[in-house]
Every structure is written in C-alpha cells, then in structure tokens.
Amino acid sequence: SAREMLALPGKNIIGKSYKDILSLSKYGEISKSIELGIQKKYRLSDKEININSGAQDTALALSLSPLRQSNNKFSGLIVVLDNLTQLIKAQKIAAWKEVAQRVAHEIKNPLTPIQLSAERIIKHLKKKKGKPDEIIDDGANTIVQEARTIKALVDEFSNFARMPKVHMQSTDIHEIIEQAVSLFKGLFKDIEFDVLYSLSVPSPIQTDPEQMKRVFINILDNAIHAMNKKGEIKIQTSFEKKEQRVKIEIADSGHGISLKDKGKLFLPHFSTKKKG
Structure with missing residues (x-):
C-alpha cells in the first residue's frame, strides 16, 4: 500500500x-x-x-x-x-553482469597467447643442452603462474555474469558458520567471537553449503577490517516458525554504515574501502 x-x-x-x-x-x-x-x-x-x-x-x-x-x-x-526499488536494483545488477562479461572477454583474448608463449619458452629451454638461463626460466614460470591466476579471476567474473548455479544439499547451517568462524579464530588476536546457536534451528536444512560459507567468510572479513582488526563480532541464529525460515544475525562493534550507503549494500562490488 x-x-x-x-x-x-x-x-x-x-x-x-x-x-x-x-x-x-x-x-x-x-x-x-x-x-x-x-x-x-x-x-x-x-x-x-x-x-x-x-x-x-x-x-x-x-x-x-x-x-x-x-x-x-x-x-x-x-x-x-x-x-520501482527492486526493478532499479535488478537493472543495476544486469548492467554489472554485462560489464563482467565484457571484462572477462577482453582479458581472456590476450591472456591465452601470453600463457601459451611462456609455456613454449619453458619447453624450449628444457630442450637446450646445458643449464638454462635462470632469469628467463624464472620469468617464464612466473608468467605462466600469474596468467593462471588472472584466468581464475576471469572465471570469477564469468561466474558472476552467469550467476553460479545453486547446488542445494542437506546442510547443518551451524556447522557452516563454525567453519567460517574457525578460519578467523586465532588469526586476529584482538577479535572476539560471541556465537549463540539456537536449538530451535532445524538440522539439516536445504541450502548451498559452499555459497553460504563464502557469504559468511566475506561478511566476517568485512567486519574485521571495518573494526581495524580489533573488536567483537556477535553471531546469533534463530528459527522463525511462522515464516519457516532460519534467521542469522551478524553484528560487529565497528562504526556502522552511513544512511547514504545502506541502499548500495547489495550492489555488486560496492565498497567503502580505499582499495575496493
């Protein structure tokens, strides 16, 4: 209304x-x-x-x-x-998809010959008698390795453009949260985790464990950097019986998000970090 x-x-x-x-x-x-x-x-x-x-x-x-x-x-x-809020949001996401597809295409074009050329140099050096030139050998190997890294990045762009398929599985959501939290525990000595799992949350539930784990990792990583690697992160789960949905609340003791930025939170690659 x-x-x-x-x-x-x-x-x-x-x-x-x-x-x-x-x-x-x-x-x-x-x-x-x-x-x-x-x-x-x-x-x-x-x-x-x-x-x-x-x-x-x-x-x-x-x-x-x-x-x-x-x-x-x-x-x-x-x-x-x-x-029109949802419509405009969908249009922005569609625009980002098109950008991602174009970037992936433009990077892939020169990347393949660069990698193949470096591999040919390595192959040629191995055929030569005697000890190969160490600088050329190291340089060619670095090119191949970095080309593979860029290729993986391009694949991520392509995955965003296509929107990765969801692989639904029977999953313990608390276990997924615990796996994400365990990656950060002990790594940052000034970060405290306060995790409260509700017994009302059904187990298992149908979700994509890999994508959900990625979501939690990204949220926790952003929270830690928002607090300058010092503070408290609270995680709480609950089950809303009427709506039949699991609710996961994550809060940190950082300075929060400005009102002007809240509407941009779900735009792809939006960030307030200086380095993106």
Missing part, C-alpha cells in the same frame, strides 16, 4: 488532506507534484521520485490522472504510486 511504500507514520490517514499526510520534507516532491496537478489540472505519467526513509532509498513512479464530472468540470486527481 501507499502507506507502506512511503513509510507513513500512524494508521488513521483516511480522509486527511495530502498536505497533512505528506508534510515531512522527504515527501516534498510528491506533495509539490500533486499541488501542481490540482492547479493545472494536468496528467502526469511515471515521474520517478526518490525518498530516503532512513534505512534505504525508495524509488517511486508517480502518476496523476484528473477526475472530471459529466460536464467536464475538474473534480480531483487520482494519485498512483508504484515502487
């Missing part, structure tokens, strides 16, 4: 003037558009408006249609709001 889309306070809004309902500054553009629509009695189609509701930005499409009586006299406006 419009109340939910606009995060309007209170429930008793029926019968009230739009000026009273949309009195906050964040609704200013909507209120102004409605006022102009009433004054000029015009039609408006899909005007995009962004509203910051605190936690995230909401993208809306505003449409106005004049209401007229049988004598063609203007009697009001029909105001229609559509939530």
